[in-house]
Amino acid sequence: MKLTSFLLFSFITSLVCAETHTWWFETGWVDANPDGTFERKMIGFNNSWPLPTLRVKKGDRIQLYLINGFETENTTLHFHGLFQEGSNQMDGPEYVTQCPIPAGQTYLYNFTVTQVGTFWYHSHTQGQYGDGMRGVFIIEDDDFPYKDDYDEEVVLTLSEHYHDTATVLVPSFLSRFNPTGAEPIPQNTLFNESRNVTWQVEPNKTYLVRIINMGGFVSQYLYMEDHEFTIVEVDGIYVEKNTTDLLYITVAQRYTVLITTKNDTSRNYAFMNKIDDDMLDVIPSDLILNSTNYIVYNQTAFEEEAPSEYFLDSIDDYFDDFYLRPLNNATLLDDPDYTVTVDVVMDNLGNGVNYAFFNNITYTAPKTPTLATVFAAGDDNTNPIVYGTNTNAFVLQKDDIVDIVLNNQDTGKHPFHLHGHVFQLIERHEEIPDTESPVAFNISDHAEWPEHPMSRDVVYVRPQSYIVMRFKADNPGVWYFHCHIEWHLDQGLALTLIEDPQGIVSDSRQALTDDFKDACSAHGIPLDANAAGNSVDMLDLSGENVQHKPLPSGFTARGIVALVFSVIAAFLGLAAIAVYGMADIKDVEERVARGLDVDIDDDDDQEEESNVANEGGYTQASNQQQ
Incomplete structure (x- = not known):
C-alpha cells in the first residue's frame, strides 16, 4: 500500500514539474558560408542558421509548430532517436507516418518526452538535412548517473559539407550517367557547423561533451593530441565508463564523453576530425581528410x-x-x-540507375502513408499485403522479441537506424575483403553472444559482412528501418515495421490529427486506402508505386559503365570528326604525313607516299591540291 502511494505521489509530482515547450519555426533559405570557402544557401529556421539547440527534460511536453516557408518544396521533421510512444504520427518520415507538409502549411509536432540523453532533429524529406535542416535536441536528466563527474557541458556536432544543394546533387546521383552509384564527394567536413574551431578550456577541469554526427554520408574519426575520451552514453543509453583516444562515429550516432583538461596552460593542442576515406570512391586532391581544430589553454600562445x-x-x-x-x-x-532477415545489395534497374535493395526490393513510397493504411484497413491491417509490395513491410505482434539479421553483400559500410526503438547489437562480423565472397549469418555457426549487449539506435555493418540486432516489439507504431547514409536512403535502402497494428488503432492517443489530414488533403492523398490508394478493396494493389523493371539479362554494373562510356566516347569521336572535317586546317598534308611517319621532302617522295597511304585506306588532301 505504501509503495502504491509513493508511486502515485511520484507520478503526480512529475506532472506538476513537467514543462510545455512551444516553438514556432519557419523553414527558409539563409545565406551562409559554413566552411569559409564558399557562400551558399542553407536551410534555416526563422531566417537563421545554424538551427537552435533545443533543451528539455524527461516528461516535458513539446509543441513545435513547423511552418513550411519554402516556395515550392515539401518538408517534414524527425526527432532522431525519440521513441514517440503513443505519438507515432509525430515521427516524421513522409509517406511512412505522415504526408509531406506542403509549402505554406503549418504542422504541429506535439508529444511528450519519455527519454533522456543526446538526440537531434532533422528533416526527413529527401536531401534537406544535408542542406542544413538539422539541430541538436538534448533531454536533460536530473538523475544523470555521472552528474558529479564533470564541471561544464559542451556540445560538438560533426558533418560533411557540400557546395551544391540537394536539388543539384540528387538528380546527378540518381542518374543513368552514374551507373555505379558513386556517392557525391563532399567539399569539406564541419566541426560545430564550421571549420578550424577553437575550444577555449580551463585547466584541471572535466567537460561533459555531447558529440553528434549530423552528417548524411561519411563516418568520422575523432581524436585529440594528448587527451582522452571517457564514454558515458551512446544514443541516449548510459554505459559503463570506457576510455579511448580514438572514436569512430557514423552518421546519426551520438557519443557523450568526459574530457579532463591538464593542469599546465603553457601550450595548446590539436583536436582532429578525419573522414573515413574508405567510404569515398575517389579522393579529390583538394579534399582535406584530416581537419584540425584546437584545444586552447593559452590564447596568447595560440595567436603566436x-x-x-x-x-x-x-x-x-x-x-x-x-x-x-x-x-x-x-x-x-x-x-x-x-x-527479419534481409540481404543488402546495390544494383541497377532497367532505367540504368543504381539502387539499393533489401531482398531485391528497393523501397518505393506508397500512395497513402503506411500509418494511415493501418487505420483504414480494419481487420486487414495485420496483413502485410495492404502496405504494398515495394515497401518491404513486416507486421510484428505485440511484445514479440524480434531479430533483424542483416547480411551486407555490398563492399561498403552502412550505418542502420531503427525508429521507435533501440536494439541490442548481439553480433557484428568482421570485414570481408572484396577479393572474397560475402559472408552471411549462420544460426548454426556464429560467435558467442554477449550477456549484456550494447544497445543503441544506429549501428554499422562492415563490408560483405553481417550484423544481428534484437529488440522487443513493445511500442505500437509504424517504424522505419533504414541506412542513415542519405544517398543510400535515396536509393531505397529502407523497410517498414508495422508493430501491433491493432494496438495502434485502439490507442486514442494515436488518432490522426487535423494537421495530418490537412497535409494529405493538400496533396490529394487518400487517407482511407491501402498502399495503392485503393479504398474499395484493401487487398487490391492495382496501380501501386513499384520499382523499375530489372535490366535485361546479362547486363551488369560494369557492363553499364562500359556501355555509357562507349556511347560518350562515340559522341566525342563524332564531334571531333565533324569539327576537324569541316575545318580549314593549315599544312594538313604535313600533319597527316607526320601521323603516317612518311617523308615529304620532294614531290616524287610525296606522291609515292600518298599512293602508299591510299592503299591503307586514307585519302590525303595533298592529292586534291595537286
Whole structure:
C-alpha cells in the first residue's frame, strides 16, 4: 500500500514539474558560408542558421509548430532517436507516418518526452538535412548517473559539407550517367557547423561533451593530441565508463564523453576530425581528410602559433562500440519470436540507375502513408499485403522479441537506424575483403553472444559482412528501418515495421490529427486506402508505386559503365570528326604525313607516299591540291 502511494505521489509530482515547450519555426533559405570557402544557401529556421539547440527534460511536453516557408518544396521533421510512444504520427518520415507538409502549411509536432540523453532533429524529406535542416535536441536528466563527474557541458556536432544543394546533387546521383552509384564527394567536413574551431578550456577541469554526427554520408574519426575520451552514453543509453583516444562515429550516432583538461596552460593542442576515406570512391586532391581544430589553454600562445596537424600511429585502433556495456546491466533478450532477415545489395534497374535493395526490393513510397493504411484497413491491417509490395513491410505482434539479421553483400559500410526503438547489437562480423565472397549469418555457426549487449539506435555493418540486432516489439507504431547514409536512403535502402497494428488503432492517443489530414488533403492523398490508394478493396494493389523493371539479362554494373562510356566516347569521336572535317586546317598534308611517319621532302617522295597511304585506306588532301 505504501509503495502504491509513493508511486502515485511520484507520478503526480512529475506532472506538476513537467514543462510545455512551444516553438514556432519557419523553414527558409539563409545565406551562409559554413566552411569559409564558399557562400551558399542553407536551410534555416526563422531566417537563421545554424538551427537552435533545443533543451528539455524527461516528461516535458513539446509543441513545435513547423511552418513550411519554402516556395515550392515539401518538408517534414524527425526527432532522431525519440521513441514517440503513443505519438507515432509525430515521427516524421513522409509517406511512412505522415504526408509531406506542403509549402505554406503549418504542422504541429506535439508529444511528450519519455527519454533522456543526446538526440537531434532533422528533416526527413529527401536531401534537406544535408542542406542544413538539422539541430541538436538534448533531454536533460536530473538523475544523470555521472552528474558529479564533470564541471561544464559542451556540445560538438560533426558533418560533411557540400557546395551544391540537394536539388543539384540528387538528380546527378540518381542518374543513368552514374551507373555505379558513386556517392557525391563532399567539399569539406564541419566541426560545430564550421571549420578550424577553437575550444577555449580551463585547466584541471572535466567537460561533459555531447558529440553528434549530423552528417548524411561519411563516418568520422575523432581524436585529440594528448587527451582522452571517457564514454558515458551512446544514443541516449548510459554505459559503463570506457576510455579511448580514438572514436569512430557514423552518421546519426551520438557519443557523450568526459574530457579532463591538464593542469599546465603553457601550450595548446590539436583536436582532429578525419573522414573515413574508405567510404569515398575517389579522393579529390583538394579534399582535406584530416581537419584540425584546437584545444586552447593559452590564447596568447595560440595567436603566436596554432597547434599543427596531429597524427595517430594507427587509425585502425578505434574504439569498437560493440564492447560497451549498458549501465543498467540489461541482459540479452530471450530467443526471438520472429526474425527479419534481409540481404543488402546495390544494383541497377532497367532505367540504368543504381539502387539499393533489401531482398531485391528497393523501397518505393506508397500512395497513402503506411500509418494511415493501418487505420483504414480494419481487420486487414495485420496483413502485410495492404502496405504494398515495394515497401518491404513486416507486421510484428505485440511484445514479440524480434531479430533483424542483416547480411551486407555490398563492399561498403552502412550505418542502420531503427525508429521507435533501440536494439541490442548481439553480433557484428568482421570485414570481408572484396577479393572474397560475402559472408552471411549462420544460426548454426556464429560467435558467442554477449550477456549484456550494447544497445543503441544506429549501428554499422562492415563490408560483405553481417550484423544481428534484437529488440522487443513493445511500442505500437509504424517504424522505419533504414541506412542513415542519405544517398543510400535515396536509393531505397529502407523497410517498414508495422508493430501491433491493432494496438495502434485502439490507442486514442494515436488518432490522426487535423494537421495530418490537412497535409494529405493538400496533396490529394487518400487517407482511407491501402498502399495503392485503393479504398474499395484493401487487398487490391492495382496501380501501386513499384520499382523499375530489372535490366535485361546479362547486363551488369560494369557492363553499364562500359556501355555509357562507349556511347560518350562515340559522341566525342563524332564531334571531333565533324569539327576537324569541316575545318580549314593549315599544312594538313604535313600533319597527316607526320601521323603516317612518311617523308615529304620532294614531290616524287610525296606522291609515292600518298599512293602508299591510299592503299591503307586514307585519302590525303595533298592529292586534291595537286
